Amino acid sequence: MRTPTHAASARLRPIVTGLAVVILSVITAGTAFLVTWPDRGALAAGGGRPGQDAARAETDGARAGDPPPAARATAGSLVPDRTLPSSAPVVGGPGVQVTPPHLLAIAPKRVPEGTLLKIAKLRHVQKVAVTDGGAVHVSGTALRLLAVDPATFRSWTPKRVADHPEVWSALARGEMVADVATIKRLGMVLGADYQIDRGPRLRVAASASLGLPGVDGLVSQDLGRRLGFPAGVVVLVHGDPGKVSDTAVRRLLGKGAQVVRVGQAAARPHATATPGQALVGRPGSYLDLYQRAATVCPGLSWTVLAAIGQVESSHGRNNGPSSAGALGPMQFMPATWKAYGVDGDGDGEADIWSPYDAVPSAAKYLCANGAGAGGDKLRKAVWFYNHSWDYVNKVLSLADAYARAYAS
Numbered sequence: 143m144r145t146p147t148h149a150a151s152a153r154l155r156p157i158v159t160g161l162a163v164v165i166l167s168v169i170t171a172g173t174a175f176l177v178t179w180p181d182r183g184a185l186a187a188g189g190g191r192p193g194q195d196a197a198r199a200e201t202d203g204a205r206a207g208d209p210p211p212a213a214r215a216t217a218g219s220l221v222p223d224r225t226l227p228s229s230a231p232v233v234g235g236p237g238v239q240v241t242p243p244h245l246l247a248i249a250p251k252r253v254p255e256g257t258l259l260k261i262a263k264l265r266h267v268q269k270v271a272v273t274d275g276g277a278v279h280v281s282g283t284a285l286r287l288l289a290v291d292p293a294t295f296r297s298w299t300p301k302r303v304a305d306h307p308e309v310w311s312a313l314a315r316g317e318m319v320a321d322v323a324t325i326k327r328l329g330m331v332l333g334a335d336y337q338i339d340r341g342p343r344l345r346v347a348a349s350a351s352l353g354l355p356g357v358d359g360l361v362s363q364d365l366g367r368r369l370g371f372p373a374g375v376v377v378l379v380h381g382d383p384g385k386v387s388d389t390a391v392r393r394l395l396g397k398g399a400q401v402v403r404v405g406q407a408a409a410r411p412h413a414t415a416t417p418g419q420a421l422v423g424r425p426g427s428y429l430d431l432y433q434r435a436a437t438v439c440p441g442l443s444w445t446v447l448a449a450i451g452q453v454e455s456s457h458g459r460n461n462g463p464s465s466a467g468a469l470g471p472m473q474f475m476p477a478t479w480k481a482y483g484v485d486g487d488g489d490g491e492a493d494i495w496s497p498y499d500a501v502p503s504a505a506k507y508l509c510a511n512g513a514g515a516g517g518d519k520l521r522k523a524v525w526f527y528n529h530s531w532d533y534v535n536k537v538l539s540l541a542d543a544y545a546r547a548y549a550s
Contacts, residue, residue, distance in 0.1 A: 220540050222547040223452055226429035230268075230382055231471075231497035232458055239461065240301045241269050243404050244386050245379035246354055248275065250398035252374040260394050261377065266385040271298060271378045274363060276371030279339040283328065285358045287318070288376055289366020298378050301495070303350045312347035313362045319348045320359040341369065355402045383426060422486045422502050428457050429548070431501050435486070438505040441514030445548075447501055449540035450527065458497050472500040482507040 223229070232239055253272055262270045274289035288295075292313045296304050303309055309319050320330060325346075330336070335343045344361075352360070361369070377395065379386055388401045395401070422434040432451065436444035451457050451471060458471035468475050474483070479494045484506055487498035494500060504527070513523035524534045 220452065220536065220543075222448070222540070222544045223428075223457060224547065226432070226448065226457070226548075227427050228382070229428045229457060230426055231424075231428055231431055239458075240297050240299065240304050241380040242300055242353065243298055243378040243380055244383055245377075245381075245388055245391055245401055246357075246404050247377040247379070247391055247395055247399055247401040249375045249377065249395045252372065253377055253395065257394055258377070261379060261391055264381075264387065264390050264394075266382040266387075267379055268382070269380040271295070272374050273376050273378070274366045274371045274373045275357075275376040276366065276369065278341060278344070278369060280336045280344075282339065285324070286356055287359050287361050287366070287371070288354070288357055289361050289363045289369070289371045291363045295360075298380075300351065300353055301493075303352065306348075306350060308348045309350050309360075313360060315347065316362055316365050317345045317347035318359050318361050319350055320346050321352045321354075321357065322349050323351075324358040325349045338369075354404065421484060421488070422498060424487045424498050428497070431497060435502040435505045438484075438502045439509030439514045441516060442505060442508060442520075443541065443545070445541040445544035446508070446513070446520070446524070446537065447504060448544050449537045450504060450524075451497075451501065452540060453533070453537055461495060470494040470500045471497045472504040474500065474503065478507065479503065482510065 232241060258270055258272060261267060271294065273291070273295060275287065276289070277284050277286045279285070290313070292310045296310065299309075312319050324330065325332070330346055332346055332349060335345045337343050346359075367373070377391070379391060388403060392399050392401045421438065422431065425431045425434055428448075428451070432444040432447045435447055436442050454473040455461055455471045461471055462469050462473060464473060466475070469479070474494055476494070479492075483492040483494060483499065483503045485492045485499060486502040487496070492499050492503070508523045508527065511523035511526040512519035521534050521538065524537050525531065527533075527537075
């Protein structure tokens, strides 16, 4: 016969067990990190705060007419980012931060993982990936194709391609995405099927400006394997533009390897800028970008832009969207962007996700609120950027720290 004590214990056991499972789940979720490497994507880790919301409508109790409270050091653990002189701005959209290749290499045989690691450790190299590739013939005409995993290859394409859903849907369906230049050169028709010599029929479902020298199009990795493409022979290298050594990459890949540079013009195929049109251009580092953008607002120190860029997105590392809908490296609300967004690099588009557009736009917005005058007007302008005096104190304290850190 069970005693009352035993019965109560039996009733409590499922509850205690359930609580243990919940606690374990919370601990596990709170410490989960995603870590991958080259051909699975760049090293990534969870964490990081959402960006603030530029010019958000909500305030935290302060009114625009209130006098600014006395400054107090609230930067806390924030310290100036000393990588600014070498950190290249990267254009990225929601969920896809594009890192287009600066070198494209074709090896005579599969590239070992150890070789990829050596390439990744070269000076100025930031990211490396490897994929499959090969050629097919249609009526005797060669088509040189990359066979890719859409999930990992997407960030290696120009932003307009990465954001184009039909490109990735076509690859998922086992169809071909042709380069725009190939479509024009061969007179191909989108939606048409083409008979591969001694092979299957292949539907050309979409076209895009891939910006990859010698590459006529993309197919899925699965289709590439069915076509007999060699695996792991195409290497993509992203790094500091113009500084990654093609000679060093060629030496590591061995005899017979071909290495070509991929220019910025190819990575942004729709650029329409002409000399003199660019507001700040496309500087190679965030430090240079902040300094050039500050000239949009005479009297504004670049250190204020750098401080806002660090607080909002850690210089483009966390572009949102935020919980309130702010977007991009300077965390603009879309309505504010519509009024103040500028085309900083002269490519014909004011892109909220592009640091080359977002940073000078932030300077324009601050200037419209009096930032160039300094003093209390600068404080009020930063307040308009984010309606919080704690935010103002944090930004300006960090700006002072930037001024000291980069005094030389």
